[in-house]
Amino acid sequence: MSKTAPLRPGGPEVDRAPATLAGLLRAWLPGQRWFAGKDRPVADLDVLSTTELFPGCLHLLVRASHTPLPAPGGTPPPGDCYQLLLGVGEHVSPRPPRAVIGRVREGPLAGLTVYDALQDPRSAGLLLERLRHPGAAGPLRFEADPKVSVPAGLVPRLLDAEQSNSSLVYGDRFILKVFRRIQPGVNPDLELPEALAAQGCTRVPAPVAWFRTAEPGAATLGVLQPFLPDASDGWALALRALAAGGEFTTEAYELGQATADVHLALAAAFPTDAGGGEDRGAAAMTGRLEAAAHSVPALRPFVPGLRTAFDALAGGAAGPPVQRVHGDLHLGQVLRAGRDWFVIDFEGEPSRPLAERRSAQSPVRDIAGMLRSFDYAARQRRPWRPEWARRCRDAYCAGYAARSGWDPRTEHALLRAYETDRAVYEVLYEARHRPDWLPVPMAAIERLAVRGG
Structure with a gap:
């Protein structure tokens, strides 16, 4: 095959290409910020499908299998499936160096350079x-x-x-x-x-x-x-307010209203369940806590106190019906354009199974995620301003109550349980991806491990 000839859709070149790419991808994948298995060695890489989207661009689905880490009970999770769009060509100068994956040494693509097609304007335009x-x-x-x-x-x-x-x-x-x-x-x-x-x-x-x-x-x-080109995300706006020594309570109140608007619309679009749901159970939260403590030793001394936060769920604490929710709500998932708040990124926590992310959950999960985000923002400034975060939390809950008719602050034990579950998730995430940020959720862990936290 000529180096300048396009791969033929369904032809032998496309069929044989994956075998020559696996080695390059196995070395490249762990360095990508969206690769989830950074803390687990890649044991194998299987190309599940290969499709030529247009000449010079391959669409791949690959499964990365990892060397299992010892875990208390249970079977190691299966590998993760990733989507890749790969450019293939002789010249890569128009693309940034970090886009280059490597040069193929053998097979139908021998002598050609493979790169991340999303970083190539031509490929992005054709997509x-x-x-x-x-x-x-x-x-x-x-x-x-x-x-x-x-x-x-x-x-x-x-x-x-x-x-x-x-x-x-x-x-x-x-x-x-x-x-x-x-x-x-x-x-x-x-x-x-x-x-x-x-x-x-x-x-x-x-x-x-x-x-x-x-x-x-x-x-x-x-x-x-x-x-929304003129919009700013909530995280940037909160940090700007903190840097200027200003308040964020008006914005937080209106953000609470926006959250309630989304919850009310989701409740109308999908069935709700006043009887509760699996994700609301203390057992699921306790399981996540124990798994995180196994991976993050700093969490272990607080496990007994954190378990008490889930007692409210085990005892059937009152709260709103479970329904479809955002699933990963925080200041980086909201945009403000003018005086209006918009909510984006409804994917949920990517580390959790899709079936779980699509299940009915308590809207308190979203509320707790936003409250934790105010704390994250407040801790970006020195000295730390916990009173700034408290005022934002109160304003947000008040805005939510004004629109929904239900005030999250009236169920302190329920809110504490979901905040604890969120903080445990944050500890695991930061330990794996941003170790320098680990002290932020650990400070919340220390507070939440106390029964009145």
Whole structure:
């Protein structure tokens, strides 16, 4: 095959290419910020599917298996499936050096350089063209809302923020989130915004186009939504207020209202259950605590006190019905444009199974996530201003109560349980990905381990 010839869809070049790429990918994957297995050696890499999206660009689904770490009871989790878009060519000078994966030494791609296609403007532009023209590409399906027209020729740019996926902005008009960790089933980041749009909820940008694998068990691969170019995320706004010595209570109150608006619309769109749900059980939270303590020794002295935080759930503490929720709500998941708050990124915590993220849960989970985020923001300044975080927490809960008719502060034990569960998740995340941040959730752990925390 000539080095300049395109791979033929379904041809032997495409079929044989994965075997020559596995070695390069095995070395490259652990260095990507969205790779979940940084604390576990990659034992094997299997290419599950290969599709040529357009000449010079391959779409791959790969499964990374890890050397299992010793765990108390249970079976090591299976490998994670990742989505990759790879450019293949002779020249890589237009792309940043960090995009380069390596040069292929043998097989049908021998002598060619492989790179991350999302960092290549040409490939990113052609990906948008696929979304503009719904249809099939091998086992992939591209779909769109027929009521929305996406112009051609929008200039792409890859967002460089730390996140578990990759996002491309096109002409400051649309944003495409390309999911990296893939599980069978519809992703909540497509499912929930679609349902909210049908309910007339304007707090969430509605999906414009998306792509997925074919049935059965279709997995969502990416979602295109309107981009809010003049918006600022809540995290940046909170830090700006702290740096200026200012308050954030008005914004927090209105953010509480926005959260309640989303919860009310989700309750109308999906069934609720006043009898509770599995994720609300103390056993599930206790299991997550024990698993995290096994991985993070600093957590172990606090385990007995933290278990008491889950007693309220075990005893059937009162609270709102379980329903569909955001699942990973914090200041980085909300945008403010003018005086309006918008909620984004409904994927939930990517480390949790998709079935769990799509299940009904207590809305207190979202509330607790936002309250923890105020604490994270307050701890970015020296000296720490705990009173700033407390005022934001109160304002947020008051705004939520004003819109929903239910005040989270009236159920202190319930809120403490969900804050504890969230802080345990944060400890595990920071220990794996940002060790320098570990003192932030550990300070909350010390407080929450006390019964009145």
